[in-house]
Amino acid sequence: MQSLTEEQRDLIERIGVLHDRMGIRPAAGRILGLLLVSPDPELTFDQIRLALDLSKSANSTALRYLQDVGSVEYRTRPGDRKRYFRKSFTDWEAGFVQRSRAYYGIRTLLAEALDQKGEGQEEFKASLERMIGFLTFLDETIETAYQQWQSTHQPPDGDATAGNAP
Amino acid sequence: MQSLTEEQRDLIERIGVLHDRMGIRPAAGRILGLLLVSPDPELTFDQIRLALDLSKSANSTALRYLQDVGSVEYRTRPGDRKRYFRKSFTDWEAGFVQRSRAYYGIRTLLAEALDQKGEGQEEFKASLERMIGFLTFLDETIETAYQQWQSTHQPPDGDATAGNAP
DNA sequence: CGATTGGTTCTCTTGTTGCAGAACCAGAAG
């Protein structure tokens, strides 16, 4: 594997940080970065390990996690015991939209809070209602938009694999 | 302060957990829950402390954080040294949309990854482009939806205060 | 002045996270 430029390494780190802040552990975030940026889109366990200076255990654990959540997959090659890991793109949109909408989980709880209230606090209840209305609106908008996207962008149904998020 | 029902306490905890999972510390999440659920929408430092069984330090720190991010504010009353904390709703939508769109920060990095690539990896680049396209589309959708909401739902411009997220 | 109230900040404890290192395991090769 040709070694990476300074710029590429930096980009990988920034992708790592971004995932970090979404609650994904650093090593996994960097692996995603590497697989996105690498000139070779299929890397072996050891190539990843060396490129990112990770221990075998950290690498193995992170890779397993990424496969579990569908962000990464691997292929094998005949007569070769190594695994070739790569970023998975399949079904990425669906997963993204789902996580995106999960963000609106608060709406349910706000609704509970609202109808658990009795008389009084009219202003407060109005604000709550407004929040709930807005969340509902956004949620519906996203759902509609997603369907629209799906219908206009048929997946290029090539060697589709299986996967999820960035 | 009238004490809370079992149901209310439970709802507060669930609101707490939800915030927890969004990276907000437990004590702060529960305070938000309490302020949303409480029959009295304005609570003093000590009422919060006692209702949630928090130490003064934990309470103080969490409240400060919540004020910093604009989710909570306080009022005072003439001839009373206490602070009356309450949930802030002002500008909540804007903050929510902003955080929501920050989620798309990955798009910038994906674009960098894409145009940092040279020849080859055509399939991979196509997938990347598709991701970027989708993120752009969603982002624009949300922005448009937000503007639409704004124009149809003028804020009730009452005693507006200052604030942000749930 | 000293005592009380309302809240803040400092220090220490506990629990959790993220990872390295080493032991481990399965399949292939000799």
Next chain:
DNA sequence: CTTCTGGTTCTGCAACAAGAGAACCAATCG
């Protein structure tokens, strides 16, 4: 069989986060 290769699992440690308790500070009251 032994040895090597590719990867997984276990153990232990360092760094960090969350919060309790106590010391502290400022304003008010007597």
